[in-house]
Amino acid sequence: MIYDDYIALQKLLDCNKPRAGVKYALEESFFIRIHHIHEINFAQILLDLKSFDAKLITSTLQQKIDQLHRILACWKLNINTLKLLEFLDKEAFLGFRPSLMGISGMQSSQYLLWVELFYKTADRYNHQAINHPGILSIFQSIHASHNDWLVAHEEVILHFIQNDYGTGDTEGLRYMHEQRNHYDTLWNEILTGLNKVI
Ligand code: HEM
Numbered sequence: 001m002i003y004d005d006y007i008a009l010q011k012l013l014d015c016n017k018p019r020a021g022v023k024y025a026l027e028e029s030f031f032i033r034i035h036h037i038h039e040i041n042f043a044q045i046l047l048d049l050k051s052f053d054a055k056l057i058t059s060t061l062q063q064k065i066d067q068l069h070r071i072l073a074c075w076k077l078n079i080n081t082l083k084l085l086e087f088l089d090k091e092a093f094l095g096f097r098p099s100l101m102g103i104s105g106m107q108s109s110q111y112l113l114w115v116e117l118f119y120k121t122a123d124r125y126n127h128q129a130i131n132h133p134g135i136l137s138i139f140q141s142i143h144a145s146h147n148d149w150l151v152a153h154e155e156v157i158l159h160f161i162q163n164d165y166g167t168g169d170t171e172g173l174r175y176m177h178e179q180r181n182h183y184d185t186l187w188n189e190i191l192t193g194l195n196k197v198i
Pocket of ligand 1 (some may be wrong): 034108145
């Protein structure tokens with residue numbers, strides 16, 4: 001077997017299918033690739049999060065720290081990946097955007113699962129009899145990184161569509177503010193629960 005087959009390179013590259021026609025194909029393909037990079041990261045994050053949870057009792061402290069650091073590193077990569085959008089041509093984006101109506105990042109099944117699992121897992125860990133402040137602090141950093149990604153995403157929205165509705169038919173920026181507040185509330189509830197346990 002050779003490298004290209006080992007990583008199923010052709011299959012991976014074939015997943016990039018711009019829809020809006022030749023005029024916008026180069027920019028739309030760049031836009032799709034930025035989403036693909038995110039989704040590959042989400043997949044890794046979910047694997048690590050599920051494994052962390054499954055081995056909550058059996059893994060060592062160091063293994064837990066290493067696993068959470070990897071999730072954190074993937075979120076930092078997502079923040080950098082989003083920065084690629086600075087190099088997406090705005091006029092071209094607005095040109096191919098109508099072909100995205102009904103399609104939105106808010107439907108990302110892996111992202112939705114991330115939200116569901118992350119706050120649950122952090123809460124479950126904090127209710128363990130032997131929870132460690134070092135682990136809590138990495139959970140805090142992951143939550144902060146998710147928040148930083150959301151802030152960067154709001155800047156992207158402002159740059160490309162200002163106060164327009166999203167392709168997912170929400171109020172765009174305003175909706176995203178509410179989402180960010182919601183994740184902060186979830187995190188603060190975990191901290192409050194922790195204080196009760198202590
Ligand atoms: C030009 C680039 C982008 C614009 C203008 C944009 C715009 C928006 C808007 C307006 C929303 C609110 C929902 C809606 O009505 O559609 C949204 C949600 C979302 N977008 Fe984007 N987006 C962009 C790029 C990306 C990228 C690269 C990703 C990577 C996965 C992404 C992931 C998401 C996610 C996960 C949500 C839901 C977030 C949550 O509810 O916490 N977006 N986006």
